[in-house]
Amino acid sequence: MISVRRVCQEVNLSKSTVHRAMRNVLGYKPYKMHLRQQLEDEDKDAHVVMAEILLPILDDENYDGLIFFSDEATFHVSDMVHKHNCRIWARDNPFATMEVAMNSPKVTVWCAVSSKIIVGPYFFDESTVDQHNYLDMLPNFFYPFLQKKRLTGKIIFQQNGASVHFAKAVRSWLKDKFDDRWIGRGGPISWAPWSPDLTPLDFFFMGTHQNKYLQNEN
Numbered sequence: 001m002i003s004v005r006r007v008c009q010e011v012n013l014s015k016s017t018v019h020r021a022m023r024n025v026l027g028y029k030p031y032k033m034h035l036r037q038q039l040e041d042e043d044k045d046a047h048v049v050m051a052e053i054l055l056p057i058l059d060d061e062n063y064d065g066l067i068f069f070s071d072e073a074t075f076h077v078s079d080m081v082h083k084h085n086c087r088i089w090a091r092d093n094p095f096a097t098m099e100v101a102m103n104s105p106k107v108t109v110w111c112a113v114s115s116k117i118i119v120g121p122y123f124f125d126e127s128t129v130d131q132h133n134y135l136d137m138l139p140n141f142f143y144p145f146l147q148k149k150r151l152t153g154k155i156i157f158q159q160n161g162a163s164v165h166f167a168k169a170v171r172s173w174l175k176d177k178f179d180d181r182w183i184g185r186g187g188p189i190s191w192a193p194w195s196p197d198l199t200p201l202d203f204f205f206m207g208t209h210q211n212k213y214l215q216n217e218n
Contacts, residue, residue: 046192053189057156065116067156070142071201072110072129110137113200114155119145131167138173152177161185161193 008018022028111120122141146152159165166185180188
């Protein structure tokens, strides 16, 4: 990777000329750099082990629509603008501003999705999820849904390695209800750390649902 400044120095051209050539001649466009968690060798090994376990399950037609991925997300009710993601195109700088509250109201949402079913959203009364309200949601919201659909003895349930999910009481409940059919830290099928790209909630569902929620609120 080489910077524009370095290119300018090597070809002895101004920055504006190089920018113009990159856009008009080469067809390049500027894109933001996305940061992601650095994976150590042991993390990569854990990903491989998890993939070797999960791929046969995902390919098994008997489990079609029966693997439920779950997660929580926090939505800012005031529809806060992320200044690093928002761009305003104009001929002149409009010096646009938006007033934001010191402590923006927010809500924490939980969902579970399979390839065929969406469970939720479930809105926690508190903005912070702990093992107590999480363990209240599982038996009183999620499990009754499975019972109604007659899926309790069939599904595989996934949760990530958050400390709330790793609580002893939570793992005990999951073992009691799903035996060895759950995925997570400390579970029968271990969920590798730094794996948000492997769940549909992280890379698609939560963002889409947040937009719909904010549209309804506004």
